Amino acid sequence: MNRTEVTTDGLKGARPDREATTGVNTGPGTPDLPTTARRRRGGERPVVPDAEFRSYYGQAIINRPVWESRDIAGYLFLGGLAGASSLYAAVSQLTGRRRSARVAKVTASGAAALSLAALVHDLGRRGRFLNMLRTFKPTSPMSVGSWLLAAYGPATTLAAASEVTQLLPVVGGLATAGAAFLGPGVATYTAALVCNTAVPAWHDGYRQMPFVFAASAASSAAGVVLAASPVAEAGPARLLGAVSGAAELATGEWMRKEMGLAAEAFDEGKASRYHRLSRPLLAAGVLGAVAGRRSRLAAAAGGAALFAGSALTRLAIFHAGLVSAADPRYTVVPQRERLARVGGETTRAGERGPGPGER
Amino acid sequence: MTTNPFAQLLEDADPATAAGWTDHPPRVGFFTDTSVCIGCKACEVACKEWNHVPEDGLRFTGMSYDNTIGLGADTWRHVAFIEQEKRIGRQVTGAATSDGDRGDDDDGHAVRWLMSSDVCKHCTHAACLDVCPTGALFRTEFGTVVVQEDICNGCGYCIPACPYGVIDQRRGDGRAWKCTLCYDRLGVGAEPACAKACPTNSIQFGVLDELRERADRRLAQLHDAGIGDARLYGRDPEDGVGGDGAFFLLLDEPEVYGLPPDPVVTTRDLPQMWRRTASAAVLLAGLVGASFLRRTR
Ligand code: SF4
Numbered sequence: 001m002n003r004t005e006v007t008t009d010g011l012k013g014a015r016p017d018r019e020a021t022t023g024v025n026t027g028p029g030t031p032d033l034p035t036t037a038r039r040r041r042g043g044e045r046p047v048v049p050d051a052e053f054r055s056y057y058g059q060a061i062i063n064r065p066v067w068e069s070r071d072i073a074g075y076l077f078l079g080g081l082a083g084a085s086s087l088y089a090a091v092s093q094l095t096g097r098r099r100s101a102r103v104a105k106v107t108a109s110g111a112a113a114l115s116l117a118a119l120v121h122d123l124g125r126r127g128r129f130l131n132m133l134r135t136f137k138p139t140s141p142m143s144v145g146s147w148l149l150a151a152y153g154p155a156t157t158l159a160a161a162s163e164v165t166q167l168l169p170v171v172g173g174l175a176t177a178g179a180a181f182l183g184p185g186v187a188t189y190t191a192a193l194v195c196n197t198a199v200p201a202w203h204d205g206y207r208q209m210p211f212v213f214a215a216s217a218a219s220s221a222a223g224v225v226l227a228a229s230p231v232a233e234a235g236p237a238r239l240l241g242a243v244s245g246a247a248e249l250a251t252g253e254w255m256r257k258e259m260g261l262a263a264e265a266f267d268e269g270k271a272s273r274y275h276r277l278s279r280p281l282l283a284a285g286v287l288g289a290v291a292g293r294r295s296r297l298a299a300a301a302g303g304a305a306l307f308a309g310s311a312l313t314r315l316a317i318f319h320a321g322l323v324s325a326a327d328p329r330y331t332v333v334p335q336r337e338r339l340a341r342v343g344g345e346t347t348r349a350g351e352r353g354p355g356p357g358e359r
Numbered sequence: 360m361t362t363n364p365f366a367q368l369l370e371d372a373d374p375a376t377a378a379g380w381t382d383h384p385p386r387v388g389f390f391t392d393t394s395v396c397i398g399c400k401a402c403e404v405a406c407k408e409w410n411h412v413p414e415d416g417l418r419f420t421g422m423s424y425d426n427t428i429g430l431g432a433d434t435w436r437h438v439a440f441i442e443q444e445k446r447i448g449r450q451v452t453g454a455a456t457s458d459g460d461r462g463d464d465d466d467g468h469a470v471r472w473l474m475s476s477d478v479c480k481h482c483t484h485a486a487c488l489d490v491c492p493t494g495a496l497f498r499t500e501f502g503t504v505v506v507q508e509d510i511c512n513g514c515g516y517c518i519p520a521c522p523y524g525v526i527d528q529r530r531g532d533g534r535a536w537k538c539t540l541c542y543d544r545l546g547v548g549a550e551p552a553c554a555k556a557c558p559t560n561s562i563q564f565g566v567l568d569e570l571r572e573r574a575d576r577r578l579a580q581l582h583d584a585g586i587g588d589a590r591l592y593g594r595d596p597e598d599g600v601g602g603d604g605a606f607f608l609l610l611d612e613p614e615v616y617g618l619p620p621d622p623v624v625t626t627r628d629l630p631q632m633w634r635r636t637a638s639a640a641v642l643l644a645g646l647v648g649a650s651f652l653r654r655t656r
Contacts, residue, residue, distance in 0.1 A: 124513015
């Protein structure tokens with residue numbers, strides 16, 4: 001039906017093509033004013049964000065992480081357990097606490113090996129796990145972590161093997177020291193790993209999560225030593241367990257208080273279950289650690305509670321991330337609020353990012 | 360490669376230059392003008408055909424004419440359909456209710472059907488590329504972002520990193536896949552398959568600077584025509600991802616199309632994450648050390 005004519009003056013009656021203005025000049029209705037003129041948003045922040053919230057059929061904005069809970073939540077936990085245990089082992093050894101040093105070394109090597117296995121297991125192409133060491137990228141916490149683990153893993157194995165077999169004490173000592181040096185980094189870098197995503201309940205906690213992970217790592221390591229070493233040697237573990245258990249509770253609250261809307265993800269689905277369980281366990285762990293001085297049973301129970309509470313902290317964070325990724329509200333509402341804060345108007349929505357001071 | 364690893368996060372320079380390319384072609388991209396999209400899905404089909412993207416199910420979703428739901432490993436162009444009780448400009452719709460009522464002035468009831476073909480944004484600061492530990496994701500000489508499938512080990516980190524929900528893992532394959540902006544076609548001077556197939560020129564391929572100018576003219580044209588809803592999305596090099604290589608003209612808020620209203624590349628905050636991680640590590644060491652200070656065993 002195209003009636004375009006080719007004339008000496010060029011095309012006549014050509015279709016407007018991509019210049020088409022659908023809806024113009026076709027009726028007497030009132031013209032549609034630019035969005036700026038119509039919207040009044042200056043200053044006022046929606047008290048009930050849901051009223052403003054719109055989405056594409058409720059579909060998620062970001063894609064759901066494909067990480068398996070067992071693998072990656074497990075990896076976050078085991079890395080923390082290993083890292084803090086290595087540190088504990090070295091200081092134990094230095095202060096002459098041979099048996100708790102042994103417990104911590106074996107724990108560290110086992111947890112490190114398991115965490116590596118979890119990481120490889122979660123890969124879509126397991127045979128290509130060595131590609132992790134193809135390059136070094138500080139912009140990728142996973143790349144940094146892979147290099148860290150490549151050095152740390154073997155050190156824990158050597159330290160534990162030498163401890164158990166009593167062979168090569170010098171090598172064992174060096175490995176123990178090396179693992180202790182890398183341990184704190186292994187325990188905390190995973191916070192940067194999950195925070196460095198667009199997942200609201202992870203990213204929005206980036207200022208506090210490394211501290212939550214540090215405390216949680218110490219809780220789990222102290223928990224194992226408490227449960228598995230003699231009362232006489234476990235003094236430091238009791239103190240550490242009590243302090244880190246309390247710190248884990250406190251930093252967790254701090255993180256959720258600061259992360260805004262995303263904190264609500266901790267009250268939904270599996271995240272809520274893990275979150276609600278972790279807190280009383282940690283509290284019980286703290287009590288057990290304090291009482292453990294007099295009772296071996298209390299120490300063992302407290303240790304187990306700290307260990308479980310720490311694992312549940314990681315599970316809660318992991319699943320809160322999944323919850324916040326699946327619901328577009330968690331992505332849209334804070335971004336809308338940020339736009340309202342920064343510029344007030346959103347004629348060209350999405351055109352304005354936060355300034356460098358937006359921290 | 361630049362010596363400062365974070366330079367790429369801070370620079371507003373051309374992304375191909377920032378990635379170390381010298382003497383490269385100008386940055387190219389898409390301007391998707393949704394105001395002329397007719398929802399034919401030729402782009403979806405052309406993309407699947409050209410790139411051998413496997414079938415991933417055509418389901419009844421109840422979401423207007425949308426049966427592909429969103430971008431993912433096996434959907435690199437996705438046409439969104441939104442039905443609204445609203446007019447485009449001064450449109451006479453002629454739409455009647457079931458009892459034949461055509462509204463007060465016989466213009467018909469307000470109704471419009473928004474369609475928009477979504478695609479990877481080929482961000483100036485691309486989170487997927489930043490977080491990729493293997494280097495499988497890389498910046499091409501055209502300034503686009505491409506996954507090298509022979510290197511990707513399926514770690515899955517890019518998936519939650521993308522603020523737009525573009526890249527995803529292919530089931531049964533394990534690797535991450537997304538739009539390549541038809542890297543192979545660009546190499547021989549052809550335009551991407553979707554732009555080639557688009558019958559209305561809603562998908563416009565070209566040199567990014569030219570597309571941005573054209574988009575500004577188009578926006579002014581629509582505003583002059585009384586279509587005040589029109590807005591550009593992802594055009595601004597000052598936004599949270601440094602501007603998109605594939606940007607859009609939309610007729611409603613981005614979230615209505617399933618797009619984030621103010622995306623920010625997560626690695627912008629990474630330097631602070633690293634600092635905080637280092638502090639936490641030091642604190643952890645201090646905490647463990649201090650617990651041994653007491654005399655009692
Ligand atoms: S839109 Fe997502 S997948 Fe595309 S370049 Fe940006 S971060 Fe990567």
